[in-house]
Amino acid sequence: MIDYQAIVSSLALASLIACSHTAHADIAFSSGQKTVPLSSMASAYEQPPLSSDIKNDMKDRVYTNLAPEHTAMVQAAEVMASQAAKRVLQQARVMSLDKRVIIGGGCWNYLNAVFLQAGSGRDTLFKGTLRGGPYASSEQLQGGDWLYFINHGYNDGEHSGLFIGWVDKAAHQALILSYAGENRQEPARYSVYDVSHVYQIMRPTL
Numbered sequence: 001m002i003d004y005q006a007i008v009s010s011l012a013l014a015s016l017i018a019c020s021h022t023a024h025a026d027i028a029f030s031s032g033q034k035t036v037p038l039s040s041m042a043s044a045y046e047q048p049p050l051s052s053d054i055k056n057d058m059k060d061r062v063y064t065n066l067a068p069e070h071t072a073m074v075q076a077a078e079v080m081a082s083q084a085a086k087r088v089l090q091q092a093r094v095m096s097l098d099k100r101v102i103i104g105g106g107c108w109n110y111l112n113a114v115f116l117q118a119g120s121g122r123d124t125l126f127k128g129t130l131r132g133g134p135y136a137s138s139e140q141l142q143g144g145d146w147l148y149f150i151n152h153g154y155n156d157g158e159h160s161g162l163f164i165g166w167v168d169k170a171a172h173q174a175l176i177l178s179y180a181g182e183n184r185q186e187p188a189r190y191s192v193y194d195v196s197h198v199y200q201i202m203r204p205t206l
Helices: 004-010 038-046 068-082 083-098 109-117
Strands: 029-033 032-038 121-127 146-151 155-168 173-178 188-193 198-205
Touching: 038 155, 068 083, 068 155, 083 109, 083 173, 083 198, 109 155, 155 188
Parallel strands: none
Antiparallel strands: 029 032, 121 198, 146 155, 146 198, 155 173, 173 188
16 A cells, blocks of 8 residues: 555655746536626635645544545645646645635536636546446556546445546546535535446646
8 A cells, every 4th residue: 555644754845846826717517507606706715826735734634534544645635646636636635725715516516617717728638438348447547537437435426526536546546526516505525435336537737
C-alpha cells in the first residue's frame, strides 16, 4: 500500500509552481432549469491561490466529508499532480471542505463548476458506454481525472466523480470526490468507490 503521508512529508511543497488567479465572470453553469452566472456566486467560487504547504492548510482540521485516514491521500494527490490537475484538485478541496459549496444539479454540474473555476479545460482520453464498454484499465487513471463509471454501490447506475487515488488498486477501490445532488443539500464528499467499470476519462488541461 502506498504511504501517502510519507510522500507529503518528503516532497518540497514550497517548490510547487504557483498558478495565477483566473476570473470567470462571464461563465455560467446549469443549475436545475436555470443558467446561473458564476459571477453572481463569487464568494463561493473564488479560485484560491495554490498553497505552498497543503499539509499545514489541513492541519488539525476535522471534516465531516473526509475520513481522517484519507487526508494524506488528498494531500499527496495535489503534490504529485500535473499543474492542470493540481488546480482542479485544490479547487475541489476548497469547494468541498472549506466552503462546503452546494449547487443545483448533480455530479456533472458540480464537477463542471470545479473545472471552470480552476481555469481548466479537459480532454477526453477514453470513452466507452455505460453498459457496453469498453472499460478503462486501472493504469489509465490519474489524480484529477473526471471519471464516468458504473456505481456498483447504488443500483449499478451511472455516476461521475473526481479521481483522487487508490485505496486498494488490486480491488479497484479508489478515493473519489463525489457530489450527490438530488436536493440533499450536502457538500461533495470524499468516498471510496469500486471503479472497476470506468467508461469515460476526462483529464484536466491548461
